[in-house]
Amino acid sequence: MYCKLGMIEERVGYMVDSQQGKGYRVLSMFDRLMDGQGINKKQEALTHQVGEKTIQRDIDEIRTYLEKAKLDYHLQYVRSEKVYKLINTKNNRLSKEQILVIVKILIASKALVKSDIGEIIDQLLSHVAVDPLLLNEKVVYEDLHQNKSLLSLIWGISTAIQKRKVITIDYLQEGEAIPTAKILKPLAVIFSTHYFYLIGDNQDIPTVYRMDRIQHFREMAINFEFPSVHPLQVEDANDLTHIRLLYKGRSPEIVYSRFPTAHLVSQNNHEYVFEAEVLEYGVKEWLLSQGADMEVLEPIELREEIIETVQAMQQNYRYI
DSSP: HHHHHHHHHHHHHHHHHHHHHHHHHHHHHHHHHHOOOOOOOHHOOOOOOOOOOHHHHHHHHHHHHHTTTSSSEEEEEEEETTEEEEEEOOOOOHHHHHHHHHHHHHHHOOOOHHHHHHHHHHHHHHSSOOOHHHHHHHHHHOOSOOOOOOHHHHHHHHHHHHTTEEEEEOOOOOTTTOOEEEEEEEEEEEEETEEEEEEETTTTEHHHHHHHHEEEEEEEEEEOOOOOOOOOOOGGGGGEEEEEEEEEOOOTTTHHHHHHEEEEEEEEETTEEEEEESSTTTHHHHHHHHGGEEEEOOHHHHHHHHHHHHHHHHHTTTOO
C-alpha cells in the first residue's frame, strides 16, 4: 500500500516538474524568437533534454498562439539556416541595421546626459539580438558635461504645447548665477547642434531658450491660441532669408541661441562670422538689441534697413 502511494506521489511530482519545464521551455523559445533569434529544433532538444518531437509540439503551440492572438507575426522555417524564425507581416519592427543608425544619430547629437542615452540605447537593443557593434556605440558616448536629465522636461513642455497652456520657466542666462522667471506661450521644441531649444512667445516676440538652462518649469491654468500666422511656420522656402553676421562680443553662443541652425563660417581672434537661414519675423529687432556686438553683412537690404534705423536713433540722441 505504502509502495503504491509512493509511486503515485513520485508520478505526480514528475508531472508537475514536467509541466514547469515545458512552461519555461516554451517561454524561453518565444522570448528568443521575439528578440529576432532563430530556433534550431535539434539544439533545443539537446539543451532541454527532450525529444525533437516535443520541441516540434512546442513550436506548433507558439504558432497557434500567434494566430489566435492575431499578432503581426508568423512562424517560418528558414531552410538555409535550419532554424525557425518570426517574420513580421507588417514590417513595423526595427531591424538591427536601423537601430544602429538611430543609435549613431543619438550619440552624435550629444544632446542628453550619458545615463539617459544609456537607457534609450538599452531599450532599443531590447528589440533586436545583441550585437557587439551596437554595444560598442554605448561605451564611446560622451555628453557635453550636462548635469541633468532633460527627458521629463522635454515631455512636459511638449505636452503643454499640445494642450495650449501658458508656462512659467526659471531660466539661467549664461554668466548669471540666479535664474530669471519668465512667463511664456510655448510654441515648439526643436533640436539643433547638440542642444534642445524651446521656442516661446514672450510678449508677442518669439524667443529661443536652451532647454538645459531651464531650471524649473510649471504649466499654468491659462490657455492661449497660436497666432493666425505662426511666426515659426515655414510654408515655402521663399519664407526664409539667408543672413551673414559678424559677431564681436564675448559669447558667440548667443547667435546659436537665437538661430539654432546657424553655422560658424570663420573666426579671427574674437570676431566670428555666422551664416543662417532664418525667418524675417523679429530678426531686425533682435539684431539691433545686440548693439555694437553684431554687424549684418548680408543681405544688403537688411543691412541698409538697420543703418537707416541706427541713423534715426542718432537723431533722437543728438546733443541739445
